[in-house]
Amino acid sequence: MRSRRMNGPGEPGYACGVSGNPLAPAWLKAPADPNELAAGVWSQNAIRAADGVIEIAGVRATELAATYGTPLYVVDEADVRSRAAEAKAAFDAAMEGIGTSAKVYYAGKAFLSTEVVRWIDAAGLGVDVASEGELAVALAGGIDPARIGVHGNNKSERQIARAVEAGVGAIVIDSALEVERVASAAARAGRVQRVRLRINSGVHASTHEYLATAHEDQKFGVTIADAPGIVAAIRSLPGLAFIGLHSHIGSQIFEAHGFAEAARRLLSLHASLLDGGPVPELNLGGGFGIAYTSADDPMPIPEIAAGMAAALAAAAGELGIEVPVIAVEPGRSIVGPAGTTLYAVGTVKAVTVETDSGPAVRKYVSVDGGMSDNVRPALYRADYSARIASRVSADHPALARVAGMHCESGDIVVRDEYLPMDVGPGDLLAVPATGAYGWAMASNYNWVPRPPVVAVRGGEARLIVRGETIEDLLARDAGRIAP
Ligand SMILES: Cc1ncc(COP(=O)(O)O)c(C=O)c1O
Numbered sequence: 488m489r490s491r492r493m494n495g496p497g498e499p500g501y502a503c504g505v506s507g508n509p510l511a512p513a514w515l516k517a518p519a520d521p522n523e524l525a526a527g528v529w530s531q532n533a534i535r536a537a538d539g540v541i542e543i544a545g546v547r548a549t550e551l552a553a554t555y556g557t558p559l560y561v562v563d564e565a566d567v568r569s570r571a572a573e574a575k576a577a578f579d580a581a582m583e584g585i586g587t588s589a590k591v592y593y594a595g596k597a598f599l600s601t602e603v604v605r606w607i608d609a610a611g612l613g614v615d616v617a618s619e620g621e622l623a624v625a626l627a628g629g630i631d632p633a634r635i636g637v638h639g640n641n642k643s644e645r646q647i648a649r650a651v652e653a654g655v656g657a658i659v660i661d662s663a664l665e666v667e668r669v670a671s672a673a674a675r676a677g678r679v680q681r682v683r684l685r686i687n688s689g690v691h692a693s694t695h696e697y698l699a700t701a702h703e704d705q706k707f708g709v710t711i712a713d714a715p716g717i718v719a720a721i722r723s724l725p726g727l728a729f730i731g732l733h734s735h736i737g738s739q740i741f742e743a744h745g746f747a748e749a750a751r752r753l754l755s756l757h758a759s760l761l762d763g764g765p766v767p768e769l770n771l772g773g774g775f776g777i778a779y780t781s782a783d784d785p786m787p788i789p790e791i792a793a794g795m796a797a798a799l800a801a802a803a804g805e806l807g808i809e810v811p812v813i814a815v816e817p818g819r820s821i822v823g824p825a826g827t828t829l830y831a832v833g834t835v836k837a838v839t840v841e842t843d844s845g846p847a848v849r850k851y852v853s854v855d856g857g858m859s860d861n862v863r864p865a866l867y868r869a870d871y872s873a874r875i876a877s878r879v880s881a882d883h884p885a886l887a888r889v890a891g892m893h894c895e896s897g898d899i900v901v902r903d904e905y906l907p908m909d910v911g912p913g914d915l916l917a918v919p920a921t922g923a924y925g926w927a928m929a930s931n932y933n934w935v936p937r938p939p940v941v942a943v944r945g946g947e948a949r950l951i952v953r954g955e956t957i958e959d960l961l962a963r964d965a966g967r968i969a970p
Pocket residue numbers: 594596597615638735737738739772773774775816817818819820923
């Protein structure tokens with residue numbers, strides 16, 4: 488394929504987007520209305536106001552941008568709170584239905600701030616952390632340390648000590664080496680530390696498929712074959728209390744098969760450990776998928792919970808054991824759909840590309856953020872969607888690519904989307920479903936300050952994470968010449 492830059496409307500092939508563009512992927516259909524907010528993709532309280540401006544929880548995108556600038560992460564607070572409560576209710580109901588109970592932890596790696604910790608706490612969930620920093624935020628958010636779980640394949644001695652001293656409810660041991668490290672920290676703190684053991688179950692699930700192998704080639708956990716010896720070592724140490732196995736099979740999972748397969752494998756190992764002592768819990772991790780585009784159709788959490796419960800009940804019946812307390816750790820499905828990023832459009836270019844069916848045009852719409860505020864498109868080729876947030880347009884849909892402002896051709900915000908043909912400088916663009924792993928994975932690439940996070944609720948906005956300034960960044964440059 489060759490590509491040639493065009494200057495704008497009126498050039499050959501410019502209107503290719505009207506009835507579908509050969510450059511568009513098969514899943515992306517040209518919409519009848521490129522202003523429409525697709526159901527299931529936008530946060531629960533996002534609407535178009537009468538004048539066409541996107542409003543989230545009663546706060547206009549234009550006001551948010553004027554007050555806080557762009558790029559801006561906007562979190563629909565009621566959406567996070569209700570998804571957290573729904574996940575808890577779904578797993579409580581499903582596990583009660585098979586004679587046990589559930590513990591739902593929010594995976595803080597998706598997006599953590601003290602305010603989010605308070606929302607999660609109020610909804611009755613625990614919080615999982617994966618670093619010393621996340622632990623500090625969870626504690627600063629005021630959640631009972633007994634409701635914190637600690638993860639990581641290479642936790643530092645200091646991280647382990649801090650977690651034990653804080654009194655966290657569980658540390659997930661990830662390797663044989665960690666058994667002694669956690670036991671020493673527990674001895675120093677004069678505590679008995681509850682621990683889980685992460686198992687590499689050989690099950691790996693991704694959005695549209697799952698693999699079940701004898702052993703998955705990845706860094707997390709220990710093999711099913713090695714587990715009994717490590718559990719025996721844990722049980723032999725007085726400072727450790729073994730509470731169960733853990734497995735996390737992947738992310739952005741759309742159906743229940745992978746969880747069911749992992750549940751069967753883990754429960755069989757769990758049954759074999761009962762001879763050596765009690766195993767009160769089983770943690771099946773997170774990974775429940777969300778819709779980033781209108782083509783995504785994730786399974787509702789109550790159905791995932793029901794599928795998991797059915798698999799657990801059947802496996803426990805075959806093994807002749809009771810189903811233990813089941814823990815899960817959703818992150819993305821709690822905060823992802825509640826987040827929207829607002830950007831300002833700076834430049835627009837039309838690029839003509841030769842295709843088998845003739846020349847086709849893709850509009851490059853460049854915004855004032857990019858891979859520093861959302862690295863997922865560059866890292867995973869993740870797809871997103873976008874809409875003009877500051878107005879509606881009567882123009883045709885045109886195939887567009889929303890690009891960032893970084894010095895990197897892979898700096899894509901939305902790879903494929905139909906936007907109104909007249910999208911241009913001065914427009915605000917909203918990208919939905921950015922609540923998970925956007926801010927959390929943000930960087931200062933190109934010395935770009937990380938944007939603020941604003942929570943919106945009932946017509947009011949409040950800053951929950953301050954944005955960085957260039958001064959913040961320069962303050963860390965030790966060789967800086969004082970002004
Ligand atoms: C151990 C563990 N638990 C939970 C999660 C949360 O996954 P998700 O945000 O996809 O629900 C992750 C994410 O990678 C994880 O590694």
